[in-house]
Amino acid sequence: MPRLDSLGQFEQLVLTAILALRDDAYGVTIHEKVQALARPKAVSLGAVYVTLDRLEDKGFVASWLSDPTPERGGRAKRCYRLEGFGERALQESAVTAKRVWDGIAEVWGKEWAKDWGKRWSKESK
Amino acid sequence: MQSAPPKIIEKTVSLLLPPAGREEVLGDLYESCTTSGEYIREALSVVPMVILSRIRRTADAQVLLMQGTILYLSFMGAAWYEGKTSLFDDAGFVKLAIPAAWVLFGVVIDDAYCSPGKKSVLKQVRGPVAGLGLAYLSQAVLAIGCQRLALAPWILFYGSAVGLLCSIAVRCLFPAVTDRQVGAGGPALWLKHTAEPVRIASEGLLIVRSLALVLLVAFVGGEVGGPVLSTSLVFISILLLIVRELRRRW
Numbered sequence A: 001m002p003r004l005d006s007l008g009q010f011e012q013l014v015l016t017a018i019l020a021l022r023d024d025a026y027g028v029t030i031h032e033k034v035q036a037l038a039r040p041k042a043v044s045l046g047a048v049y050v051t052l053d054r055l056e057d058k059g060f061v062a063s064w065l066s067d068p069t070p071e072r073g074g075r076a077k078r079c080y081r082l083e084g085f086g087e088r089a090l091q092e093s094a095v096t097a098k099r100v101w102d103g104i105a106e107v108w109g110k111e112w113a114k115d116w117g118k119r120w121s122k123e124s125k
Numbered sequence B: 001m002q003s004a005p006p007k008i009i010e011k012t013v014s015l016l017l018p019p020a021g022r023e024e025v026l027g028d029l030y031e032s033c034t035t036s037g038e039y040i041r042e043a044l045s046v047v048p049m050v051i052l053s054r055i056r057r058t059a060d061a062q063v064l065l066m067q068g069t070i071l072y073l074s075f076m077g078a079a080w081y082e083g084k085t086s087l088f089d090d091a092g093f094v095k096l097a098i099p100a101a102w103v104l105f106g107v108v109i110d111d112a113y114c115s116p117g118k119k120s121v122l123k124q125v126r127g128p129v130a131g132l133g134l135a136y137l138s139q140a141v142l143a144i145g146c147q148r149l150a151l152a153p154w155i156l157f158y159g160s161a162v163g164l165l166c167s168i169a170v171r172c173l174f175p176a177v178t179d180r181q182v183g184a185g186g187p188a189l190w191l192k193h194t195a196e197p198v199r200i201a202s203e204g205l206l207i208v209r210s211l212a213l214v215l216l217v218a219f220v221g222g223e224v225g226g227p228v229l230s231t232s233l234v235f236i237s238i239l240l241l242i243v244r245e246l247r248r249r250w
Helices: A009-024 A027-038 A045-058 A084-108 A110-124 B007-016 B019-032 B036-058 B061-082 B084-088 B092-113 B121-145 B153-173 B188-194 B202-249
Strands: A061-065 A078-082
Touching (some): A009 A027, A009 A078, A027 A045, A045 A061, A045 B036, B007 B036, B019 B036, B061 B084, B061 B153, B092 B153, B121 B153, B153 B202
16 A cells, blocks of 8 residues: 655645546646646646656556647647545645644634635636 | 647657657647747756656666666776775775766666666666766766876776676666556556566577676686787677677578
């Protein structure tokens, strides 16, 4: 059984992107999704590849080559799928993030939390 | 991409990328970049990271450490055999590490650039041989530019012969992680432990035996008649081995 490593912030973003993209998760779409999640920070495509390789080594994602397509110059895509361990690691990260959020809200007040919640929902639209 | 990138640029990027990730990275660059300028900029940032990631996946620190130690000890043994004085020269122990480092560099790069899934003994030989080529080249440059750090030719020859043989043996006994299945989803540690050792085919054994023979001839020749006889005997034995191999094939 592999040890369930804790995820780094960028790994969380990449796993979230793969989860959100479902069957359409490959290099370009993952990069776009991660960029959207990490805004306003810029994210390089190379950093996404490195993280995908690392996540695959840890057993959190699996990959396979699809058929070549003309819009890619006849090249194949490497598609990614979240594995069970990846889902568990992401769930643990989400729970930890929720605890952090609750801890902050407890000190800075519920009004602050509501205000930030509104701001984030506006940004995501 | 609105227009295809110039063939020469795409070919260069393709050559620089390790084969294991070439297909998808080239496709992603083609799809995400709209102009040639953007393609080049993106390729310049992506290619080094893909190479480093591949090296991280294929390099086995334990095996590399073993190889590095063996190579260093081979050169040290050769220097000891040639006359201990060279060891205690200025930078005597440091200069022994230079060819060993080049051989390791060749091994790491070769592992990163070999196609995944192909198992052969030649693959175990190619990396150290390429590294040795780089080591000889570096020694030639040092001999011209910085004599202080260059090894004596005989130390280089003996050390590299023993080091090459031992290095290949270590690689055959402890195969690198390059043969793991891409996309298997298993953690690297599992795959490292489940990777089957490469079966030493008759061709591989022939190479190892030939190298051992050449080394023995060089050693005996050097003991009996000095460097001239040793070089001549090595040359003759290599020639005989080539003739024997050609006769076997045709």
